[in-house]
Amino acid sequence: MRFLVALALAAVAAACGDDHTHAARDGHDHTHKKREVPSVKLTPPSRPLTWGSVNILHTTDSHGWLLGHQKASFPEPNYSGDFGDFASFVTHMKELAIKKDVDLLLVDSGDLHDGTGLSDGFPSGGVDAHASNEFFKQLPYDVLAIGNHELYIYNNTLDMHQNFAPRFNGRYLSSNANITVDGISKPVGSQFAKFKTRKGREVTALGVLFNFKGNDKNTTVQPVEAMVKEAWFADAIKDEPDLFLLAGHMPVSRDKWPLVFNAIRTLHPTTPILILGGHTHIRDCLQLDGRSMSLESGRYMETVGWMSADLPAPKGHGHRHNGEDHGSGHGPGTHTKNITFTRRYLDPNRVTFEYHTGRGKFSFDTLWGRSITTGLKQLAKTFDLSFEFGTAPHDFTINQAPYPSNNSVLSVMAAALPVALTVNNTRASIPSIMITNSGSLRFDIYAGPFTKNDQFTASPFADSFLYISNVPFSVAAAVLPTLNGDGANNRRRDEAVEAELWARGYVGTRYREWLEEMARRDASLGIEARGAAANMTLGYVTSDACPGVGDDIPHAPLEFHSIPDFIASASPDVADDAPIDLVFVDFIESQLLGILNSLSKDKVYTTADVSLYTEVLATQALGIYAQQAWN
């Protein structure tokens, strides 16, 4: 641990030498020379960004992907920019903003934990994402919001409270998420922030979390419905700023943003409201009215969001008063007309970053950006993230291959469970069915070395496995279909399971709906349109509710196959009444008991029948399997 701290300090020290004008001097860095020539030829963006008087660069749900996407299989190279490249990008964009004499804000909507080895590969005794957040902290974020992944483990939340929030001087926002320290409940960061932009615009910012229920003891998440009734909230939104900036870890569609929006609109019918959401890992945009835009910018550093707004010049402090009478008597002046907004979803790679900053590959890097890249690579080395469990024989994907099939990650997991969970297990010889949720698999596995980092990206949830012994095989075998809501009778239960997964923070269903929709839209295109699409590279094809085209680079959609919510190991070949072990991922215990009792005629199952099956966690299963199967 002491070494880690030293490492982080070294990175910060290096960052203090932020002097991009001398970037070219640093021509001897071998790792960087290589990076300047991408392994695959990348397509540049389709058109320059539209700048307004207020502009926002948005990241969300980065989940530790600070070294970018490093695999050669498509569409990975499209997202190959790392956080050092992003830092250089931000530096150049800030310079452009000054040249254009406009505001540029940098906003993040949370979920910094759980997702790669950089965040999760720390040595035992450490705290998740503590080391990777040292790099995040170097970026000049104007506003950040807390995500649900900051709240699963008390120590992670405490780390955000004690070590992360202070760096941002009141701009790390947790409007409805508290931590209890020494018996006192207080915001993890701050409930709101008021500040002035470089151009003198007054901003009132909030950081709102969706109604998350999977948070750890001694942290609290207040429902959005209750938050908007708090006295502090009324107080915070009372005075009219030049704009409201609502950052938050909450999807821009089909969630509770209208509650916050309407509360503000009641007092301020025309004040610009800029919403930066997250959590469902999709690209999305909508406008709640003509003077507001809501943007959500994907996941895993696969997207950097851009929003521009043509806001009037700041009115200045003296001219403002509370309870204003906009609209009455003003006529259709600049104050009540629709605001011109634009949004764009950038594929974060060096070609994109160079294009939008007008830089070439030799004038793009800043010393500061390079120091971040170097520091992240050093961290990967310290955590031994390139340790190889085996070699994946080909690509395995979550949604691009049917389940079950040879190319499905889910099929790999279904095969891995009986291998991994029975290692050093006295119950190994007893027939079993092992059930886990497909949402525990979060990323594809690509051909080539399957490393410690790949294990974290594919399966980052450290869930345990429980079991119930002596379940008749026929009953155990009926559990999976019921969990998946197969059959008309199970609809209600299916919804209960879905609600439970949502409250615990699983977003796979919404994300997959989005992928499915883009694949379906593509299939319905005419021959001509599909011919043009044949020229495009694979990736996200966004169709949102905002005007114009959102994707910065046009893509053709990836193949899509729907998958069940739960998967299981192959059934043992035993008689219907043979007693077997029913093994399952820990958090579905109560649903599973309910289902079991609805299926079982002879016995009532309770938590007393449930025990820990193995010390092996979900995060370790693929690695243990790869060591045996892929060597």
Ligand SMILES: *[C@@H]1O[C@H](CO)[C@@H](O)[C@H](O)[C@H]1NC(C)=O
């Ligand atoms: C995306 O990745 C593919 C495959 O590696 C590559 O051919 C393509 O040029 C990339 N597209 C963009 C827009 O970067």
Ligand SMILES: *[C@@H]1O[C@H](CO)[C@@H](O)[C@H](O)[C@H]1NC(C)=O
């Ligand atoms: C949380 O951190 C404290 C000290 O930092 C440590 O003593 C404790 O074991 C940690 N708890 C968990 C569950 O990791």
Ligand SMILES: *[C@@H]1O[C@H](CO)[C@@H](O)[C@H](O)[C@H]1NC(C)=O
């Ligand atoms: C967490 O809450 C429990 C009671 O609910 C209390 O005993 C414990 O001290 C708390 N831990 C911290 C770190 O505040």
Ligand SMILES: *[C@@H]1O[C@H](CO)[C@@H](O)[C@H](O)[C@H]1NC(C)=O
């Ligand atoms: C968080 O703490 C603040 C300050 O103690 C309190 O006013 C607020 O109601 C708390 N919010 C939640 C969600 O517990």
Ligand SMILES: *[C@@H]1O[C@H](CO)[C@@H](O)[C@H](O)[C@H]1NC(C)=O
């Ligand atoms: C203003 O924006 C709203 C909401 O986006 C839209 O319904 C309306 O048609 C727009 N009005 C004009 C005049 O463009």
Ligand SMILES: *[C@@H]1O[C@H](CO)[C@@H](O)[C@H](O)[C@H]1NC(C)=O
């Ligand atoms: C799947 O893999 C197995 C074993 O490698 C092979 O025998 C089988 O032909 C494959 N099936 C398909 C459809 O490729």
Ligand SMILES: *[C@@H]1O[C@H](CO)[C@@H](O)[C@H](O)[C@H]1NC(C)=O
């Ligand atoms: C199983 O036990 C052996 C010997 O004690 C140990 O080396 C190995 O790490 C264990 N495997 C797992 C997955 O716990």
Ligand SMILES: *[C@@H]1O[C@H](CO)[C@@H](O)[C@H](O)[C@H]1NC(C)=O
């Ligand atoms: C594909 O791109 C090539 C080269 O840019 C172009 O000549 C061709 O017309 C394109 N094909 C379609 C179907 O758009």
Ligand SMILES: [Zn+2]
């Ligand atoms: Zn997320």
Ligand SMILES: [Zn+2]
């Ligand atoms: Zn989330």
